[in-house]
Amino acid sequence: MNRYFLYLVLLNMLTNVIIFVPKFLLQYRFDGMLISIIIAIGVGMALMYVDSLVFARFPGQGFPDIIQDQLNKPLKTIILVTFALFWFIAGLLTLLGYIDILHRFINPELSKAWLIAIFLLILCFVIQIPTKKVMYLLEIILFINVPFIVFIFFKAVTSEYLSWDSIFEAGTHFYSMPNISAVAVASYVFSGYTNIIIFNRLFKVKLKGVNFLIIFGLSILTLFTSVMVPIGMHGVDKVSEYIYPWILMVDSLRLPYSPIERALFIFLMLYINITVISVAVHWHVAFELMKGTFSRGKGKKKNRIVLALFFTIPILLVIRIDYMQPELLSVYWLIARMFFEILAVLGFFFFLKRRKV
Amino acid sequence: MNQNVKRMMVVLVFLLLGFFLTGCGFKDIDKRLFVVSVAIDPVKENPKRVLVSLKFAVPIVEKISNESFIISQEGDTIAEAVRLMKSRVDKEIDFSHAKLIVYHEDVLKDEIEPNLYYWFIRRRDFQEMSWVAIGRPTALEVLKAKPKSERLPSNSLFLALGRDGTETAYIIPEYLFDFKKRFGEKGLDPLLPIIETKKDLFDINKVALLDKKKLKLELTPKETMLLNLFLTESPKTALKIADGENSFIIDTRAVKTKYKLITENQKDPHIKVDIHVNGRVEEAQFNVRNKDLKQYEKTANKDLEKKVHAVLKKIQEANVDPIGFGLRYRGRHMEKDDWKTWQRLYPELKFIINVNTNISDTGLVE
Numbered sequence A: 001m002n003r004y005f006l007y008l009v010l011l012n013m014l015t016n017v018i019i020f021v022p023k024f025l026l027q028y029r030f031d032g033m034l035i036s037i038i039i040a041i042g043v044g045m046a047l048m049y050v051d052s053l054v055f056a057r058f059p060g061q062g063f064p065d066i067i068q069d070q071l072n073k074p075l076k077t078i079i080l081v082t083f084a085l086f087w088f089i090a091g092l093l094t095l096l097g098y099i100d101i102l103h104r105f106i107n108p109e110l111s112k113a114w115l116i117a118i119f120l121l122i123l124c125f126v127i128q129i130p131t132k133k134v135m136y137l138l139e140i141i142l143f144i145n146v147p148f149i150v151f152i153f154f155k156a157v158t159s160e161y162l163s164w165d166s167i168f169e170a171g172t173h174f175y176s177m178p179n180i181s182a183v184a185v186a187s188y189v190f191s192g193y194t195n196i197i198i199f200n201r202l203f204k205v206k207l208k209g210v211n212f213l214i215i216f217g218l219s220i221l222t223l224f225t226s227v228m229v230p231i232g233m234h235g236v237d238k239v240s241e242y243i244y245p246w247i248l249m250v251d252s253l254r255l256p257y258s259p260i261e262r263a264l265f266i267f268l269m270l271y272i273n274i275t276v277i278s279v280a281v282h283w284h285v286a287f288e289l290m291k292g293t294f295s296r297g298k299g300k301k302k303n304r305i306v307l308a309l310f311f312t313i314p315i316l317l318v319i320r321i322d323y324m325q326p327e328l329l330s331v332y333w334l335i336a337r338m339f340f341e342i343l344a345v346l347g348f349f350f351f352l353k354r355r356k357v
Numbered sequence B: 001m002n003q004n005v006k007r008m009m010v011v012l013v014f015l016l017l018g019f020f021l022t023g024c025g026f027k028d029i030d031k032r033l034f035v036v037s038v039a040i041d042p043v044k045e046n047p048k049r050v051l052v053s054l055k056f057a058v059p060i061v062e063k064i065s066n067e068s069f070i071i072s073q074e075g076d077t078i079a080e081a082v083r084l085m086k087s088r089v090d091k092e093i094d095f096s097h098a099k100l101i102v103y104h105e106d107v108l109k110d111e112i113e114p115n116l117y118y119w120f121i122r123r124r125d126f127q128e129m130s131w132v133a134i135g136r137p138t139a140l141e142v143l144k145a146k147p148k149s150e151r152l153p154s155n156s157l158f159l160a161l162g163r164d165g166t167e168t169a170y171i172i173p174e175y176l177f178d179f180k181k182r183f184g185e186k187g188l189d190p191l192l193p194i195i196e197t198k199k200d201l202f203d204i205n206k207v208a209l210l211d212k213k214k215l216k217l218e219l220t221p222k223e224t225m226l227l228n229l230f231l232t233e234s235p236k237t238a239l240k241i242a243d244g245e246n247s248f249i250i251d252t253r254a255v256k257t258k259y260k261l262i263t264e265n266q267k268d269p270h271i272k273v274d275i276h277v278n279g280r281v282e283e284a285q286f287n288v289r290n291k292d293l294k295q296y297e298k299t300a301n302k303d304l305e306k307k308v309h310a311v312l313k314k315i316q317e318a319n320v321d322p323i324g325f326g327l328r329y330r331g332r333h334m335e336k337d338d339w340k341t342w343q344r345l346y347p348e349l350k351f352i353i354n355v356n357t358n359i360s361d362t363g364l365v366e
Helices: A002-018 A021-027 A033-056 A073-105 A112-127 A131-157 A164-171 A180-202 A209-234 A245-251 A263-293 A299-323 A326-354 B002-020 B078-086 B105-109 B115-122 B139-144 B155-162 B176-184 B221-231 B290-317 B325-332 B338-348
Strands: B032-042 B050-057 B068-075 B092-094 B100-104 B131-136 B191-198 B201-210 B215-219 B238-243 B246-262 B270-284 B350-359
Touching (some): A002 A021, A002 A131, A002 A245, A021 A033, A021 A180, A021 A209, A021 A326, A033 A164, A033 A180, A033 A209, A033 A326, A073 A299, A112 A263, A112 A299, A131 A180, A131 A263, A180 A263, A209 A245, A245 A263, B032 B139, B050 B078, B068 B078, B068 B139, B100 B139, B115 B176, B131 B155, B139 B191, B155 B201, B201 B221, B215 B290, B270 B290, B290 B350, B325 B338
Parallel strands (some): B032 B100, B100 B131, B270 B350
Antiparallel strands (some): B032 B050, B191 B201, B201 B215, B238 B246, B246 B270
């Protein structure tokens, strides 16, 4: 189904504001941020197109199903576990990032371990339901939340305190050398397409070109709003002082006629849903990849072990995360992710393309 | 059967989750004291110390809703003073409803200590959209005032500054995040409205202009109103037009201000300001006629041009830039050293002001 692909990409575009993408990009606002963003759009679109071409040859099959009978077992296991690990970390960083925000703004008294445990209870339930149902859940959550998020974006862009001159000032620094890590971080907004390795099971027909056009437009909109709106609101010179430029940007919006005057809390509530479903999608992929390594019939017990790991690792991590510089970790991962993505897509392209279905 | 048990378990888990929905963290609302406004005054004996006052709303009184009390505490910094204050109240101090921060002028007269505004930004519970202002005679006096029309503590100030209640061009509200932005942004300087109190009455019709460090200039109410034409989109106001001995007043319905920096020809760098005023005559000291409207418009144009020019000159002479001409210049120039060029340019710039008034009629009478 065509629109499902769109949802997967849209999901990552929405979550980028909570895992330090704007924060990192804004450091380069005078040194090639814009040019890096444009390169990232090119790279991201190209990778997405190639990846969708490869998987279009295997309609209705996920990555584990495709390589099921092609590779010998140890190699297969290594590949799948590596992939699963990457997807697990992707979800984990989103979750930890959001837990940190919740802990700061909504419930500073409750310990992070408890907070994350509540999330994990729901997540562990969601990730093991069939792929199709995860997709339905994603669709419902996007339908409920996106209109409100778009409303907040709209309020931000039309705010009287958004100084367009600051935005233009960032624009005048267009001609600078691009920065490779900025490119890597910015390309995160596209990486939703990588979930196709499992969600391809739902895609029975070929993707239409118009999807890529929509994604192209949305990505430009997302990347520019996620850096330019904080610049307009907090000024081009000192915007990088903020750890959460987006959250503070939303806190600067006043909705005098809404039930809650402080837009921040509405935004955080909406993002609880977006975060949960984003982590659920990533972890569902990780979970299904792990499942692919088990031989048939013996799965149930092992599934539980995997779920137990999914439950305990985040809790153990969240207790230590404050001392491990979560921002830095996220950024390293974001950069590593792009290179992994390129390798993976090239790998798919050369190895899967040759094989006849 | 097995299916049913599973379903019951799911329902049970969700019911258990309900225990987390207790709302106020671990301190319930009756164990919290809500701060509505904060005042920061200098300490006379020691200029390094500050006197912090918090105004708390008392919510439980039934007949008098406007009940509040104020606690003041000296300290080396705001944070220290607030910590000391915690030992003087019985409940948890909650800043999430604090929407007004008032400074005493003297805090800003010499160099302002950045922590006096950074502290509010750094704390998670202060809203970014709290208002900041200067209080006169002292910041504490502003907190103490209780206008008769006020129904909730400090609410009259919130209404006035937020334009939810009264709408006037004499008030230039300033939000905390914008205040901080203006301190950091090259080419856009901070400003603060001045709240004057006299016997439970407020007067917010002046604005203080700061450079990046301290208070530089204070504008009169009329100048404040004219400056506001640049800062707010179509402010509602009345413009007094002098016509020789006589004068008349235009009630404005829409004012649009645009400006353009024309600096490329080095001979005569200037800022071109276009102001469009739409309105009708509200009051006049002579007989006004609908057929003479064209002439009144001409008079209004000339008079406004002169007045706006005077305000802009005054601001320029103090070398402050609350409108953001410098930022506009930076945003239109690609050079790396555009800021330095601007600093050289600004004191010598000329203003060419072009007012275009449209008077629709003379009201209900001629």
